[in-house]
Amino acid sequence: MKGECAVELRKFSIPEIIFGQGSLRYAGRCARRLGAEKVFVVSDPGLEYVGWVDRLTETLAEEKLRWVYFNDIVSNPRDFQVERGAAIYKEEEADVVIALGGGSPMDAAKGIALVASNGGSIHDYEGANRIQRPLPPMVFIPSTAGSGSDLTQFCIITDVRRKVKMSIISRSLVPNISIIDPLLLQTKTKNLIIASGIDALAHAIESYVSKIATPFTELQSLQAIRLIFEHLEAALETRSLDCLQQLSTASTAAAMAFSNAGLGADHALAHSLGGMFDTLHGLVHPVLLPPVMRFNLRECVEKMANIGEVILNKKIRPREAMALAGIEKLSEYCESLQVNNHLREIVDDPCRLPELCKMALNDACLLTNPRAASAEDLLRICEEAW
Amino acid sequence: MKGECAVELRKFSIPEIIFGQGSLRYAGRCARRLGAEKVFVVSDPGLEYVGWVDRLTETLAEEKLRWVYFNDIVSNPRDFQVERGAAIYKEEEADVVIALGGGSPMDAAKGIALVASNGGSIHDYEGANRIQRPLPPMVFIPSTAGSGSDLTQFCIITDVRRKVKMSIISRSLVPNISIIDPLLLQTKTKNLIIASGIDALAHAIESYVSKIATPFTELQSLQAIRLIFEHLEAALETRSLDCLQQLSTASTAAAMAFSNAGLGADHALAHSLGGMFDTLHGLVHPVLLPPVMRFNLRECVEKMANIGEVILNKKIRPREAMALAGIEKLSEYCESLQVNNHLREIVDDPCRLPELCKMALNDACLLTNPRAASAEDLLRICEEAW
Numbered sequence: 001m002k003g004e005c006a007v008e009l010r011k012f013s014i015p016e017i018i019f020g021q022g023s024l025r026y027a028g029r030c031a032r033r034l035g036a037e038k039v040f041v042v043s044d045p046g047l048e049y050v051g052w053v054d055r056l057t058e059t060l061a062e063e064k065l066r067w068v069y070f071n072d073i074v075s076n077p078r079d080f081q082v083e084r085g086a087a088i089y090k091e092e093e094a095d096v097v098i099a100l101g102g103g104s105p106m107d108a109a110k111g112i113a114l115v116a117s118n119g120g121s122i123h124d125y126e127g128a129n130r131i132q133r134p135l136p137p138m139v140f141i142p143s144t145a146g147s148g149s150d151l152t153q154f155c156i157i158t159d160v161r162r163k164v165k166m167s168i169i170s171r172s173l174v175p176n177i178s179i180i181d182p183l184l185l186q187t188k189t190k191n192l193i194i195a196s197g198i199d200a201l202a203h204a205i206e207s208y209v210s211k212i213a214t215p216f217t218e219l220q221s222l223q224a225i226r227l228i229f230e231h232l233e234a235a236l237e238t239r240s241l242d243c244l245q246q247l248s249t250a251s252t253a254a255a256m257a258f259s260n261a262g263l264g265a266d267h268a269l270a271h272s273l274g275g276m277f278d279t280l281h282g283l284v285h286p287v288l289l290p291p292v293m294r295f296n297l298r299e300c301v302e303k304m305a306n307i308g309e310v311i312l313n314k315k316i317r318p319r320e321a322m323a324l325a326g327i328e329k330l331s332e333y334c335e336s337l338q339v340n341n342h343l344r345e346i347v348d349d350p351c352r353l354p355e356l357c358k359m360a361l362n363d364a365c366l367l368t369n370p371r372a373a374s375a376e377d378l379l380r381i382c383e384e385a386w
Numbered sequence: 387m388k389g390e391c392a393v394e395l396r397k398f399s400i401p402e403i404i405f406g407q408g409s410l411r412y413a414g415r416c417a418r419r420l421g422a423e424k425v426f427v428v429s430d431p432g433l434e435y436v437g438w439v440d441r442l443t444e445t446l447a448e449e450k451l452r453w454v455y456f457n458d459i460v461s462n463p464r465d466f467q468v469e470r471g472a473a474i475y476k477e478e479e480a481d482v483v484i485a486l487g488g489g490s491p492m493d494a495a496k497g498i499a500l501v502a503s504n505g506g507s508i509h510d511y512e513g514a515n516r517i518q519r520p521l522p523p524m525v526f527i528p529s530t531a532g533s534g535s536d537l538t539q540f541c542i543i544t545d546v547r548r549k550v551k552m553s554i555i556s557r558s559l560v561p562n563i564s565i566i567d568p569l570l571l572q573t574k575t576k577n578l579i580i581a582s583g584i585d586a587l588a589h590a591i592e593s594y595v596s597k598i599a600t601p602f603t604e605l606q607s608l609q610a611i612r613l614i615f616e617h618l619e620a621a622l623e624t625r626s627l628d629c630l631q632q633l634s635t636a637s638t639a640a641a642m643a644f645s646n647a648g649l650g651a652d653h654a655l656a657h658s659l660g661g662m663f664d665t666l667h668g669l670v671h672p673v674l675l676p677p678v679m680r681f682n683l684r685e686c687v688e689k690m691a692n693i694g695e696v697i698l699n700k701k702i703r704p705r706e707a708m709a710l711a712g713i714e715k716l717s718e719y720c721e722s723l724q725v726n727n728h729l730r731e732i733v734d735d736p737c738r739l740p741e742l743c744k745m746a747l748n749d750a751c752l753l754t755n756p757r758a759a760s761a762e763d764l765l766r767i768c769e770e771a772w
Contacts, residue, residue, distance in 0.1 A: 009406035016557070019600070020395035171402070214405070215635045219609050223601070249601045 010214040012260045013171050014151055015140075015178045017252065021241065024052070024141060024181040028059035031096050034137035034176055039067040040094035042085070042109035043101050047143055050187040056100050056141070068092045073108040076158045076165065076274050076281070082111035082122045089116040097138045099175075102196070103147025103156070103281065106140050110155040110173050113138055122157055126166040128364050131173070138175035143184040145247035146196025146282055148203060148255025150178035158275055165271040167364045174259065180252060182245040190236055193247070194337050195282025197232045200224060200251040202266055202285040205293065205307060207258035209300045210368040217261040224254035226310045229333075262368030265360070266292040269378060272359040279346050286334030287343050291384040293327045299371040343385040353382045396600040398646045399557055400537055401526075401564045403638065407627065410438070410527060410567040413484060414445035420523035420562055422482035425453040426475045428495035429486040433529055436573040442486050442527070454478045459494040462544050462551065462660050462667070468497035468508045475502040483524045485561075488582070489533025489542070489667065492526050496541040496559050499524055508543055512552040514750050517559070524561035529570040531633040532582025532668055534589060534641025536564035544661055551657040553750045560645065566638060568631040576622055579633070580723050581668025583618040586610060586637040588652055588671040591679070591693060593644035595686045596754040603647040610640035612696050615719075648754030651746070652678040655764060658745040665732050672720030673729050677770040679713045685757040729771040739768045 018026055031039050039060055043053045048071065060067050070088060073081045089097075089112055099109035111122050113135045118125070125131055140150035149155070155168040185193070201224070207213060208221035227250035235243035269292075270284045297304050297320075305319040308326020311333075316322040335341050347353065357378035360366065366373060373381075404412055417425050425446055429439045434457065446453050456474060459467045475483075475498055485495035497508050499521045504511070511517055526536035535541070541554040571579070587610070593599060594607035613636035621629035655678075656670045683690055683706075691705040694712020697719075702708040721727050733739065743764035746752065752759060759767075 009404065009409055009412075012400075012403040012405065014398075014400065017398040017602070018395065019398065019602075023395055215609070215613075216403070216405075216639070219605055219639075223605050253602070253605075 010212070011171070012214065012216050013153070013174055014256050014259065015175045017178050017180065019180045019248070019252070021181060021183050021245070023179050024055055024184065025059055027056050027098060027139060027141060027179055028061070028063035028065060030139045030177045030179065031060065031065060031098060032063045034096050034139065036065055036096035036137070038092065038094045039065055040089045040092070040097045040112070041067050041069045042071070042073070042097065042099045042105050042112065043069070044071050044073065044105050047101055052100060052143065052184060052187070056098070068094055070112070073104060075104050076278055077104050077108035077111070078158050078160050079122050080160065082108055082157055083115060085112035086115035095136060097136055098141070099138070100141045100143060102142070102144040102192070103149050106142065106147060106149035107155050107157060109138070109140070110149065111157045111168070114155070114168070114173070123159060123166065125168045125170070128169040128367070131170040135172050139177045139179065140175040141179045141181065141184070144188060144192060144196040145185055145244070145251035146199040148200065148251055148258065150175055150180070151252060151255035152259035154259065156271060163275045164359055165275040167271060169364050180248055182241060182248045185244040185248065186239065186241070193236060194339060195280055196251065197228055197235075197247055198285045198334070198337070199282035200247070200254045201228045202289050203254040203258040203263065204228070205289065206264040206266055207254070207261040208307060209296060209303050209370045210261040210264060211370055212368055213261040217257040220253040220257040221261070222306065222310055224250045224257065225307060227253070229311055263365040264292065264369035265295065265366060265373050265378065265381065268360040268363035268366040268369070269356070269382070271363050271365065272356050273346060275359065276352070276356060277346055283339050284346060286337065286339055286341055287346065287385050288381070290327055290331045290334070291381045293330070294384070295373070295377065295381050296369065296371045297323060343382055350386065353379055357382060396598070397557070398600065398602050399539070399560055400642050400645065401561045403564050403566065405566045405634070405638070407567060407569050407631070409565050410441055410570065411445055413442050413525060413527060413565055414447070414449035414451060416525045416563045416565065417446065417451055417482045417484060418449045420482050420525065422451055422523070424478065424480045425451055426478070426480035426483045426498070427453050427455045427486070428457070428459070428471065428483065428491050428498065429455070430457050430459065430491050433487055438486060438529065438570060438573070442484070454480055456498070459490060461490050462664055463490050463494035463497070464544050464546050465508050466546065468494055468543055469501060471498035472501035481522060483522055484527070485524070486527045486529060488528065488530040488578070489535050492528065492533060492535035493541050493543060495524070495526070496535065497543045497554070500541070500554070500559070509545060509552065511554045511556070514555040514753070517556040521558050525563045525565065526561040527565045527567065527570070530574060530578060530582040531571055531630070531637035532585040534586065534637055534644065536561055536566070537638060537641035538645035540645065542657060549661050550745055551661040553657060555750050566634055568627060568634045571630040571634065572625065572627070579622060580725060581666055582637065583614055583621075583633055584671045584720070584723070585668035586633070586640045587614045588675050589640040589644040589649065590614070591675065592650040592652055593640065593647040594693060595682060595689050595756045596647040596650060597756055598754055599647040603643040606639040606643040607647070608692065608696055610636040610643065611693060613639070615697055649751040650678065650755035651681065651752060651759050651764065651767065654746040654749035654752040654755070655742070655768070657749050657751065658742050659732060661745065662738070662742060663732055669725050670732060672723065672725050672727055673732065673771050674767070676713055676717045676720070677767045679716070680770070681759070681763065681767050682755065682757045683709060729768055736772065739765055743768060
């Protein structure tokens with residue numbers, strides 16, 4: 001860590017954060033402060049149904065703002081949905097984007113803001129640092145404690161023709177303001193809380209061992225791991241607001257970390273799986289994360305041992321045994337959540353694995369994986385996960 | 387902490403950070419990205435002498451930017467210096483502010499940006515949240531590892547008539563970009579490294595026990611305390627770049643924390659001391675911090691024990707003993723640095739203490755002190771420090 005830090009440049013960029021129960025009520029004021037006249041609001045039918053979209057637009061009305069509402073998106077949002085949204089944004093002459101939702105509405109909103117301001121097609125921006133012009137101001141309000149899109153430089157959009165989830169990464173994609181209101185988590189299903197919590201856990205673990213982790217991101221990663229292990233089970237059992245709030249804190253910490261340190265092979269494969277099989281993103285990590293950690297272990301024994309220490313809350317010597325015990329405990333933990341634990345439950349045919357791995361090789365997330373991974377390496381990880 | 391968090395709103399706002407040896411070279415590019423045509427550069431003769439100002443303006447020339455240079459400031463910058471700078475900023479039609487220096491040039495630059503954009507006199511903005519209009523974009527480059535002004539919502543300017551250091555606190559005072567280049571610390575004197583390190587330590591300790599600390603700030607506070615105890619002595623002895631970089635990391639972490647969590651009675655008194663006696667800010671903390679911690683102890687035993695655990699790197703039971711052992715160790719540590727350890731070495735006459743305490747009562751930093759403090763309480767703290 002020290003050696004790495006001594007010679008390279010590290011960047012850390014996050015939005016202004018407003019965190020707390022009831023903070024949704026500040027949405028209109030935030031949009032006004034960013035110069036809004038007409039807001040482009042992105043959300044989804046689920047959030048309309050439980051009333052949060054109305055609560056949001058009330059805050060816009062209070063500030064005498066006009067708005068246009070867009071909800072024509074699905075889980076794993078599609079390229080054509082983004083382009084349709086961008087066309088409406090321009091037609092309506094909106095000037096600020098507000099997203100209310102989980103990763104899908106938030107990523108769709110980023111894609112819309114991007115295409116509306118930079119032109120071209122969303123496909124032009126796949127990869128890292130390919131955005132030239134500034135985006136309109138963005139206020140994001142996450143309704144899950146997982147994706148972290150409200151904090152991060154990441155935007156993941158599915159290319160339907162190629163069946164690929166494109167990773168678009170740029171500092172320009174960091175929203176201006178993230179309003180994190182743990183009250184919104186109360187209307188989520190058990191499965192969505194698990195999927196979000198495990199996604200945040202994967203963000204924390206991958207960013208912690210990333211090749212470009214810094215002291216600023218490492219601290220947040222470990223904090224997120226600790227909070228998720230301490231509070232996820234209780235949140236599922238009790239639905240107590242206090243536990244849900246701890247998960248929001250964890251997800252926020254993990255997002256601060258991975259936005260600035262990047263991710264790794266687990267997310268590269270997860271994006272390919274999502275593109276090919278339209279899987280719920282959070283539910284692929286229990287399958288992939290333990291074998292990816294075993295693959296990475298030799299490049300980061302000390303860090304994996306730190307993760308193990310946080311997971312198990314005790315010290316084991318030697319450090320490699322500590323690291324392995326952590327991975328083992330993580331596997332057991334994922335099994336206890338009663339979600340998919342084998343890749344065969346997601347992929348229809350093992351013959352499709354080479355295609356999957358080839359696609360993952362092109363994902364920008366792989367660049368920061370601590371151990372270089374070839375297509376063969378990824379295939380072995382998938383076979384272990386099968 | 388949990389209870390507090392469950393009912394209140396917490397905000398977290400920091401600039402974009404570019405951290406690393408040699409990062410000064412990005413100054414011109416950052417100004418350009420923020421729309422600069424003519425940059426208002428604030429620095430001081432010391433940094434001119436060692437060549438850093440030239441290095442900075444070279445990066446502006448590379449980007450074909452024009453600039454106007456201002457260095458007419460002293461340690462504990464004065465109100466009239468800020469107003470003179472603001473007049474020049476407007477006369478020259480500058481559009482972006484770059485500050486290169488320790489807390490004094492950076493705070494002066496904030497004051498100049500504030501008065502130039504919001505009008506009136508710098509005195510109009512004393513206190514919290516009194517800025518209405520946006521400031522010009524700001525790129526700050528700290529040359530010490532202490533003040534944290536490059537990260538924070540704080541700006542401290544001396545009112546020469548009243549002999550008061552005014553605390554001006556607003557989210558609008560957070561610079562857009564902080565460029566933290568540890569190479570700049572190599573040209574600093576031993577005394578300045580101590581003063582900066584102890585200032586960062588005071589930021590970390592006061593923000594950790596602040597009434598409005600959050601999980602995001604607490605993590606950074608403890609990290610800063612740990613890094614300073616691990617690396618300050620070695621940095622003074624060896625001047626190794628690695629140690630200096632650790633101090634930069636510590637100061638940055640402490641600034642992230644105190645900008646968002648606020649400070650306490652130590653800083654309220656330190657500002658009054660600075661206003662009345664023009665003391666070097668960092669050197670008042672060894673005198674004040676231990677008695678302030680003893681005063682606060684009963685309101686935050688658990689947190690003080692956590693601080694003690696980090697300082698001593700061991701656990702002592704009961705927790706109150708752990709807390710006291712930490713304060714004791716901090717006192718010894720300050721003595722070992724061979725700086726002022728008694729208030730009588732700073733204040734010329736004990737008769738002036740009531741005036742000092744009365745002034746500190748009006749400082750915005752006192753609002754977040756964990757224990758309410760009256761003028762009599764502050765006087766007892768000063769008598770203990772005498």
